[in-house]
Amino acid sequence: MKSSVIIFPGSNCDRDMDVALKKFGFENQMVWHNDTDIPKSDLIVLPGGFSYGDYLRCGSIAGKSRIIKSVIDFANSGGLVLGICNGFQILTETGLLPGILQQNKYLNFICKNVFVKIKNKENKYFKNIKKEVLELHIAHNEGNYFCSNDELKSIEDNDQIAVTYCDHKGNDDEINNPNGALKNIAGVFSKNKNILGMMPHPERMIDPFLSGEDGSLFFKNLIEN
């Protein structure tokens, strides 16, 4: 499978994502934000970081950058688009995903391992992952997912909630909510599940000696599907 990682000024998880994708067999290429065309890809990744210094709102400037039109066209044609952390924020700012990521409820930058519960496996991102709960890393100041009541109903009705914050047993109640996110939401899909945005970083959990391997499960599943 071929993948492309878009680099914005201020992206800082682009190289980690490149390493992770290549480790699990993707032919990955890096694409600069000021380009207009994306090389032929099966997957486009918007990486984490602080694109354009988080000016105005996180992801808002990147959401209007030159490369974005190609990302939107690719997404609308059914291509797989994955946004991690700042990439998730960018996807909500483009309107490809519903809702928005607001500042964390308690105004703190959170950097720690968390557990997330997989809410929907009827998609390429989680299809054959045996586990129900993954241990992944989060590092963000704006991860507090919010959307209107109507939108919430719509994403619940369409099974668009991808992952929720939980404990190691999968209890996704308020006590396991690190940032105030609505319904503990850590990641959402587009309606037809080809676009996934999530705050946790699977690319940081691909090495048993440094972190953990639940990110490996994510990438292995992705390339096999």
Place this chain on the structure above:
Amino acid sequence: MKVKVIVTLKNGVLDPQGKAIQQTLNGMTFDNVSEVRQGKYFDIEVNENDESKAKTQVEEMCKKLLANLVIEDYKIL
């Protein structure tokens, strides 16, 4: 001409920074402050002499970039 815009969070949307500012004010001598909502202010110089045309353009800017209508409202002054 110059167009001024204020972007604020919609009513009902949690504003943790506003809350922190309110609590700080309460902890100073301003204990009669019951709520603070924080927003953004923009001064936009548009090369356009017709006021209504300029404001129409700024309205488009608000919808497309300056405000995220999921959580924010804008007001052109």
